[in-house]
Amino acid sequence: MAVGLIDALVILAHPLAGMTAAYFLYKQWSTIKSIRRKSNTSTMSAKQKDKILNKHQTMGRKAPSIVAFVITLAIVAEIYRGIVMDVPFSELLSLHGWLGALLLIATISMSKTGRSMSSSKSEDYHKTPQRNIHSKIGDAMMWLLASIVFLGFLRLLTVLG
Ligand code: HEM
Numbered sequence: 001m002a003v004g005l006i007d008a009l010v011i012l013a014h015p016l017a018g019m020t021a022a023y024f025l026y027k028q029w030s031t032i033k034s035i036r037r038k039s040n041t042s043t044m045s046a047k048q049k050d051k052i053l054n055k056h057q058t059m060g061r062k063a064p065s066i067v068a069f070v071i072t073l074a075i076v077a078e079i080y081r082g083i084v085m086d087v088p089f090s091e092l093l094s095l096h097g098w099l100g101a102l103l104l105i106a107t108i109s110m111s112k113t114g115r116s117m118s119s120s121k122s123e124d125y126h127k128t129p130q131r132n133i134h135s136k137i138g139d140a141m142m143w144l145l146a147s148i149v150f151l152g153f154l155r156l157l158t159v160l161g
């Protein structure tokens with residue numbers, strides 16, 4: 001099917017926002033990981049560490065809304081393709097989309113465990129179960145993210161082709 005300029009703009013809004021969100025989530029993960037690496041070699045002061053952690057918490061609180069926004073753009077494109085471009089419903093869902101929904105759930109649970117860690121009165125939040133869950137989901141999320149971006153490019157080729 002031929003894709004016009006408006007069609008392309010509606011379809012491309014989601015992949016562009018998706019790539020930006022993927023970069024944001026990767027940064028969120030890699031910056032906080034660098035604290036541990038650098039504090040092991042003691043090239044980072046406590047003040048620098050605090051600054052990174054504060055930024056991590058502020059940005060992390062925004063993460064669920066960012067992923068939800070990216071999914072909203074995808075749904076808008078789906079509705080547009082379904083109604084205006086007459087694409088059958090069966091072609092509107094994909095593994096990429098299901099993994100995207102899973103990413104939203106993972107991001108919400110990161111935000112929840114992160115909040116409960118940061119509101120914990122104990123200085124020893126490093127040993128709390130939330131910290132363990134936060135760390136494990138955080139690592140799994142990066143694999144999930146890589147698969148979503150890869151499948152997203154394949155999906156884009158199918159949709160525009
Ligand atoms: C945070 C990252 C992302 C999330 C959470 C996400 C999520 C979704 C969801 C839920 C859908 C709708 C269901 C479906 O089509 O199966 C979708 C569609 C789609 N996604 Fe993503 N996505 C992300 C990143 C990307 C990237 C990086 C690309 C491409 C480079 C991409 C390309 C597409 C395309 C082409 C569609 C079909 C949209 C249409 O029908 O016009 N996505 N995505």
Ligand code: HEM
Pocket residue numbers: 025028029032033035036053056057058059060061063107110111112113114115117118134135138139141
């Ligand atoms: C999508 C969002 C988030 C991601 C991907 C993420 C990822 C991570 C990762 C990878 C770590 C390091 C764990 C380890 O050492 O293995 C971490 C630590 C931490 N995160 Fe998050 N996080 C997110 C959101 C949040 C939020 C919203 C908060 C709080 C409001 C938060 C608070 C913390 C705290 C307090 C630590 C411990 C830092 C330390 O080592 O002292 N995170 N996070």
